[in-house]
Amino acid sequence: MSTPPILELRNVRAGYGSIDVLHGVNLSIGRGEVVALLGPNGAGKSTTIKVISGLLRPSAGHLIVAGRDVTGASASALARAGLCTIPEGRGIFPNLTVRENLLMATFSGHKMSDIEERTYARFPRLGERRTQLAGTMSGGEQQMLSLARALATDPAILLLDELSMGLAPLIVAELYAQVAAIAAEGVSVLVVEQFARTVLGVADTAVLLAHGTVRMAGKASEIGDDVLAGAYLGS
Amino acid sequence: MQELLTFTIIGLSTGAIYAVVASGLVVTYTTSGIFNLAHGATGMLSAFTYWQLRFDWDLPAPLALFITLFILCPLFGIVTERFVMRGLQGTTEVVRLSVTVALFAFMIGLANWIWPNDASREAFLKFYEGNSISIGGFNVSWHRLITFGCAVVVAIILRIVLxxxxxxxxxxxxxxxxxxxxxxxxxxxxxxxxxxxxxxxLAGLAGILLAGDQQLNIEPLVLLVINAYAAAIIGRLKSLPLTFLGAGLLGLLDAYYLMVSDESWFPQTAFGFSLSGVRSALPTIVLFIALLARPQSRLRVGTTKLREENRVPEWRTAIMGAVALVVVVVGISGMLTRSNTLLLLNGFTFAMVTLSLVPLTGYAGQMSLAPLTFAGLGAIAMSKLPGNGNLVTLVVAIVIVAIVGAIVALPALRLSGIYLALATAAFAVMVSKIVFNQRQTFQTGNITVPVLRIPFVTIDTPRARLILASVCFAILGLIVVAVRRSRLGRRLVALKDSPAAAATLGMSLTRTKLAAFAISAGIAACAGALAGDKVSPQQYEFTQSLPIVLLAVVGGVGSVAGALFGGLLLGGNSVLATIVPTVKNLTKIGPGTVGITLGRNPQGAAAQIGDSFRPLIEQPRLIAISAAGAFGIWALDAADVISHWSFFVASVVWILAVSPNLPALTAAAPGRRVMAGAWLAVGMAIATGVDWSSALDATGKRIILIIGLVALFGVGAQRVVENSPRVHTASPDLAGLDTDFSREDIELAEQKIGVVL
Incomplete structure (x- = not known):
């Protein structure tokens, strides 16, 4: 790898209270790379996302973005610097209208008019519902709205946590098509997914997490069913 | 018709003030989840600040307004958020509410300190005092129009901003x-x-408008907020338009009631009871109804992570504590002057009222802001019932008030958290406005509660009453411990931990809540019934209940010891004020200052102090040494070898500096043991050997001395013994996963789950 990775975790330990969840995670994402973070329940996937997004301060180790050590930076500072996180569940504000949700995306430094234009061009359905409360839309539409932030604000890194949760397979496929489109624009993406198959088609690299450590990292195409089964079911 | 118009205008301008206050409450509640009980106090401080700038220092009104509303008020709000409220994330609603109570107490103390009540001070004038215009034949002052205009402007600005x-x-x-x-x-x-x-x-604006309309007094300005609660609740604490509507209705209701109450057909009494207090209770009645009309909140599923945890009290500890309490009180009561005895007695009364919050708030997690109201009802029952204060009368009084408590809880059952707290606040205000001013209750403003009569014992001196109070507290404390250890106690805790889980297990939330309220009301009633003196309705007002709730939480509302600590602290605050006149003003803001720090230590002070004694309690041999030492000091005093003050200094140093260090001392390496032991012995020798009643001339100096001695010798000895190697404490959750189990891990795990023999 000639260019330095856009995002790197070095020996990160983190947890909640006295309980450690991550026991020294090493992870790196190259520029324009799509990395899938896989692992069974409780492996520490969401905690990893929390550490990268700045919501959880690691107890040890370093978070390095574009060569700079940003360990301990706040989530909002990282977000303004070009890190876009779509958290688990629905990454929207249910009691704000679609338009107000998009207004919240302007903290990234983009103009509201640009954001609206790009969003409505990509998802015309959101344009029709711009004055509707986001929480009253369907699950798929809500997830579109949360992806809209990633599409419209042109982030350097995109973190996706369980995008497919609670959605119909058809909609999941549609959403991942959008993720592929975002990646094609050169955005580096880290995708967390329990349904490994859905995401391996999009990803370049896959990282397998178990018990808070990286068990395996390699080309996405090389991860076979036997490896996954072993990790998920315990080998 | 013209009269109707007149009262409509009056009502709307009152409503305008409510609207401004309530919108401020809604703004902070929605953004930080904290219901700010101190909101009215902020308005009060702001009104005083404006008065200072405008009328005392003669600044022009626009400048004074600008400084108050656009510089000082926002600054105050920002400082409050940054240094007080931000630390409260993840704490329970009880703690959050208590912190605002603390802020409330702090601000009232501050205002009393800076602007002592002074009749000769410059008047607080209305805006454009004396100017009015005629609307439909009725003169409306400019001030009223400005008030109304302010509410409209606030509504528009908030709408645009949000x-x-x-x-x-x-x-x-x-x-x-x-x-x-x-x-x-x-x-x-x-x-x-x-x-x-x-x-x-917003609070500041409302405070200034209201002070112009009425008078510059602390109480009415602070209590303004209670009236505005109703408007905020009508707006469901989130909708500003509904809040404004509610405020308008409230203002109109008040004005129209005033209009019709003069009419000849309007009843002045009902069933022999006077209705004169109804008008001032009107907003709280609306509040109560608005709360009951709220849609029932869904039970929250999922675990709430609490920062507090309380151990189940053990019988051994409880009984030992109860006996020790009575022994100590008997021992020292002989040395106290009459006035100090009465102060300590007062402290025990507070402690009993505080104790009433332990089962309700500490165990069951239900917040009540009306503990003193039940105490007041208990006092009335004790004095009105036949029997002149014998034991049967006491029991009947307690039972009656417990039933009242359950009945009051009945409509409030569907409420929880902040809504329940507000409902109890409404109840407290209603009772003091409507019930306590009846001929049948506090007819002359004062009633005498008879002293409890027990067979074979006469209780006539303050000392005897103090001992009685300590015995009663000990008994009530044991009852509370018994409740906690029973089936009901587990239900109460389940109700607090997860109402949803408790309900799905088939537990009746209704019955459990009713029981909690009845027990709590009964304990409070007992405290009131034991007053044994002249009491006045002012003692049982809502505002007096607030410091009790606060100190209960400060002391640690989850334990009996916490209640004792909190109650004595409240009583002790006035003790401190009388014996240390130089810091009298500081004690005014004392309780508030203590409470503001709660965010850092939500479990309360007693739990923290208790933790330092825990190793001691686990070793009977050391308890014996500790008790023997305390008795020895007392014996020295009783034999007149040392003075009362030397006794006091020595026993505090013994209890706070030496005793908690005993377990570490016995466990330490021999060399360190000798060093620390010698250090402590020097401390005890100084404390006991010097005659402090003649060596120092002021009580204040002696108190500072005590603090100094405890810090110097207690902490010093702790430093010496604690240098010994620490015990390995890995998280038991990870043992076996990261590393292999060790003997220590197993011991630690056993200790954590309480199977150590």
């Missing part, structure tokens, strides 16, 4: 999802600060 600006949208976004706001690049802390700043300005 819906058209990014900051406003972010304020609403924080309510929805704080983390997501951060992930969007917003800064929730800044948003909260902004909200608190706005809110303080």
């Amino acid at each position: 819906y058209k600006t990014r900051m406003g949208v972010a304020m609403r976004a924080v309510v929805d999802d704080r983390n997501l706001t951060e992930l969007n690049g917003g800064r929730p802390d800044r948003v909260s600060m902004f909200a608190w700043g706005i809110s303080a300005s």
Whole structure:
């Protein structure tokens, strides 16, 4: 790898209270790379996302973005610097209208008019519902709205946590098509997914997490069913 | 018809003030989840500040207004958010509410200190005093028009800020999802600060308008907020338009009631009871109804992570504590002067009222702001029932008030958290406005509660009453411990931990809540019935209940010891004020200052102090040494070898500095043991050997001395013994996963789950 990775975790330990969840995670994402973070329940996937997004301060180790050590930076500072996180569940504000949700995306430094234009061009359905409360839309539409932030604000890194949760397979496929489109624009993406198959088609690299450590990292195409089964079911 | 118009205008301008206050409450509640009981106090401080600038220092009105509303108020709001409220994330609603109570007490103390009541001070004038215009033949002062105009302007500005600006949208976004706001690049802390700043300005505006309309007095300005609660609740604590509507209705209701209450057909009494207090209770009646009309909140599923945890009290500890308490009180009561005896007695009364909150708030997690109301009812029952204060009368009084408590709880059962707390506040105000001013209750403003009569014992001196109070507290404390250890106690805790889980297990939430309220009301009633003296209705007002709730939480509302600590602290605050006149003003803001620090230590002070004694309690041999030492000091005093003050100094040093160090001392390496032991012995020798009643001339100096001795010798000895190697404490959750189990891990795990023999 000639260019330095856009995002790197070095020996990160983190947890909640006295309980450690991550026991020294090493992870790196190259520029324009799509990395899938896989692992069974409780492996520490969401905690990893929390550490990268700045919501959880690691107890040890370093978070390095574009060569700079940003360990301990706040989530909002990282977000303004070009890190876009779509958290688990629905990454929207249910009691704000679609338009107000998009207004919240302007903290990234983009103009509201640009954001609206790009969003409505990509998802015309959101344009029709711009004055509707986001929480009253369907699950798929809500997830579109949360992806809209990633599409419209042109982030350097995109973190996706369980995008497919609670959605119909058809909609999941549609959403991942959008993720592929975002990646094609050169955005580096880290995708967390329990349904490994859905995401391996999009990803370049896959990282397998178990018990808070990286068990395996390699080309996405090389991860076979036997490896996954072993990790998920315990080998 | 003209009269109707007149009263409509009066009502709308009153409503305008309510609207401004209530909108400020809603803004902070929605953005930070904290219901700010101190909101009215902020308005009061602001009114005084404005008075200072405008009328005392003669600044022009626009400048004074600008400084107050656009500089000082926002600054105050921001400082409050940054240094007080921000530490409260993740604490329970009880703690959060208590902190605002603390702020409330702090601000009242501050105002009393800076602006002592002085009849000769410059008057607080209305805006454009003396100017009025005629509307439909009725003269409306400009002040009223300005008040009304302010509410309209506030409504428009809030609407624009919240819906058209990014900051406003972010304020609403924080309510929805704080983390997501951060992930969007917003800064929730800044948003909260902004909200608190706005809110303080709104409170300030209302305070100034109200002070012009009425008078510059602390009480009515502070209590304004209670009336505004009703408007905020009508707005469901989130909708501003509904809040404004509610405020308008409230103002009109008040004005129309005033209009018709003069009519000849209007009843002045009902069933022989006077209705004169109804008008002032009107907003709280509306509040109560508005609360009951709220849709029932769904039971929350999922675990709430609490920062507090309380151990189940053990019988051995409880009985030992109860006996020790009575022995200590008997021992020292002989040495106290009459006035100090009465102060300590007062402290025990507070402690009993505080104890009433332990089962209700500490165990069951139900917040009540009306403990003293039940105490007042208990006092009335004790004095009105036949029997002149014998044991049967006491029991009947307790039972009656317990039933009242359950009946009051009945309509409030569907409420929880802040809504329940407000309902009890409404109840407290209603009772003091309507019940306590009846001929049948406090007819002359005072009633005498008879002293409890027990067979074969006469209780006539203050000392005897003090001992009686300590015995009663000990008995009530044991009853509370018994409740906690029973089936009912487990239900109470289940109700607090997860109502949803408890309900799905088939437990009746209704019955459990009723029981909690009845027990709590009964204990409070007992405290009231034991008053044994002249009492006045002012003692049982809502505002007096607030410091009790506060100190219960400060002491640690989850334990009996916490209640004792909190109650004595409240009583002791007045002790401190009388014996240390130089710091008298500081004690006014004392309780508030203590409470504000709660965010850092939500479990309360007693738990913290208790933790330092825990190793001691686990070793009977050391308890014996500790008790023997205390008895020895007492014996020295009783034999007149040392003075009372030397006794006091020595026993405090013994209890706070030596005893907690005993377990570490016995466990330490021999060399260190000798060193630390010698150090402590020197401390005890100084404390006991010097005759402090003649060596120091002021009580204040002696108190400072005691603090100094405890710090020097207690902490010093602790330093020496604690240098010994620490015990290995890995998290038991990870043992076996990371590393192999060791003997220590197993011991630690056993200790954590309580199977150590």
